[in-house]
Amino acid sequence: MTLSERDLEVIWHPYTQMQTATPPVAIVRGEGACVYDDNGKCYIDAVSSWWVNIHGHAHPYIAQKVAEQLKTLEHVIFAGFTHQPAVELAERLLAILPNNQQKVFYSDNGSTAVEVALKMCLQYWNNKNQPRTKILAFHNAYHGDTFGAMAVSGRSAFTAAFDSLLFEVEFVDLPNSDNIGDLKSRITELKSSLACFIFEPLVQGSGGMLMYEAQYLDELMLHCKNEEVFTIADEVFTGFGRTGKRFACNHLQQQPDIMCFSKGLTGGTMALGVTTCTQQIYDAFLSSDRLKTLFHGHSFTANPIACAAALASMDLFIDAKTGENIDRIAESHLQFAEKIESHPRIKTIRQTGTIIAMEWNTGGDTSYFNTLRDTLYHYFLNAGIILRPLGNIIYILPPYCISNEQLSYIYSTIIQALDTI
Numbered sequence: 001m002t003l004s005e006r007d008l009e010v011i012w013h014p015y016t017q018m019q020t021a022t023p024p025v026a027i028v029r030g031e032g033a034c035v036y037d038d039n040g041k042c043y044i045d046a047v048s049s050w051w052v053n054i055h056g057h058a059h060p061y062i063a064q065k066v067a068e069q070l071k072t073l074e075h076v077i078f079a080g081f082t083h084q085p086a087v088e089l090a091e092r093l094l095a096i097l098p099n100n101q102q103k104v105f106y107s108d109n110g111s112t113a114v115e116v117a118l119k120m121c122l123q124y125w126n127n128k129n130q131p132r133t134k135i136l137a138f139h140n141a142y143h144g145d146t147f148g149a150m151a152v153s154g155r156s157a158f159t160a161a162f163d164s165l166l167f168e169v170e171f172v173d174l175p176n177s178d179n180i181g182d183l184k185s186r187i188t189e190l191k192s193s194l195a196c197f198i199f200e201p202l203v204q205g206s207g208g209m210l211m212y213e214a215q216y217l218d219e220l221m222l223h224c225k226n227e228e229v230f231t232i233a234d235e236v237f238t239g240f241g242r243t244g245k246r247f248a249c250n251h252l253q254q255q256p257d258i259m260c261f262s263k264g265l266t267g268g269t270m271a272l273g274v275t276t277c278t279q280q281i282y283d284a285f286l287s288s289d290r291l292k293t294l295f296h297g298h299s300f301t302a303n304p305i306a307c308a309a310a311l312a313s314m315d316l317f318i319d320a321k322t323g324e325n326i327d328r329i330a331e332s333h334l335q336f337a338e339k340i341e342s343h344p345r346i347k348t349i350r351q352t353g354t355i356i357a358m359e360w361n362t363g364g365d366t367s368y369f370n371t372l373r374d375t376l377y378h379y380f381l382n383a384g385i386i387l388r389p390l391g392n393i394i395y396i397l398p399p400y401c402i403s404n405e406q407l408s409y410i411y412s413t414i415i416q417a418l419d420t421i
């Protein structure tokens with residue numbers, strides 16, 4: 001039996017309708033922007049394997065650092081104990097984040113980083129004896145698949161089976177020049193019950209790579225600050241260079257109270273989540289009353305191997321070469337956007353930093369279940385490119401080491417698809 005046949009006997013895959021899905025492609029190794037299947041076929045990973053892989057696959061430097069850590073300390077309980085990789089990673093992260101971020105809380109992935117952020121805000125108000133239980137979020141938001149993270153995500157096909165169980169959240173549209181006044185009034189109206197406002201800064205990833213302007217997010221954040229409503233920037237996707245700057249928040253004037261990270265954090269090597277917060281939030285949990293403790297933790301909190309992978313990824317990330325690559329990809333995307341924006345099959349095209357997204361004219365609706373999606377997915381897979389359209393929206397967000405030749409090949413294959421499908 002092949003690996004993919006054995007897989008189908010025993011494995012249930014994420015976000016996959018197992019009855020109709022084609023068998024999974026068995027990948028045996030990776031190198032740079034490519035992964036290789038069991039027949040030796042190369043696939044360019046144009047989506048950085050669900051947006052996590054920023055430095056390319058099986059990076060030798062990260063591999064070496066992880067191997068060293070494995071031989072030194074693989075894990076230790078993180079309540080009552082600490083270790084070098086966790087401390088160093090926290091120090092180095094805080095040094096490159098907005099300077100109001102003062103404390104690092106570790107968890108396992110993006111969803112748990114969001115859960116921790118929500119708990120910090122809700123319990124802050126509880127600890128202050130002024131309970132606030134409402135949360136403000138954007139329509140079409142995506143913050144993860146655990147229950148709290150789902151609750152603050154837009155109601156969609158992903159949440160439908162659970163909608164009646166999700167706590168109530170106030171959803172508003174993305175800000176623009178027309179609605180910004182109304183949004184601010186809404187926040188003022190709700191303020192006495194509003195614990196926090198959570199958002200994906202500048203780009204809503206899973207919602208379809210929807211982009212909005214820094215100026216209006218800044219206005220909302222400033223208004224929240226004036227009204228004493230905490231802001232949570234979920235940078236799980238936008239962090240670590242995706243939007244052209246180190247973090248999407250670097251495009252803003254305002255600083256969020258809490259930030260969430262995962263995906264690019266370890267360069268796609270290990271699962272790790274981070275939630276950072278201000279001194280004000282941290283201080284509200286200091287007390288002789290033990291009930292004011294943040295009772296949250298995971299078995300693998302601050303796993304040393306994951307922290308070592310994140311440190312190695314950080315070394316590569318702050319290297320000048322990575323910045324040049326990010327600029328090169330952004331420039332190349334921009335030129336491609338100009339080239340195809342008038343193509344009759346392109347409805348809209350948007351780009352920021354290393355992210356480019358194209359919405360295809362289908363005649364049908366723009367939705368996750370658009371049938372064009374499967375056609376396109378297999379078309380690109382055949383051509384040796386991993387692209388996973390969100391419905392009729394195709395997006396590219398490659399590892400930063402992708403070559404110009406590989407990028408050109410992706411672009412020309414997309415043009416071919418536009419012309420022939």
Ligand SMILES: *Cc1c(COP(=O)(O)O)cnc(C)c1O
Binds near residue numbers: 110144205238
């Ligand atoms: C992917 C994502 C999450 C969830 O992260 P997981 O590691 O998949 O749990 C949360 N927020 C945003 C913005 C994301 O893109």
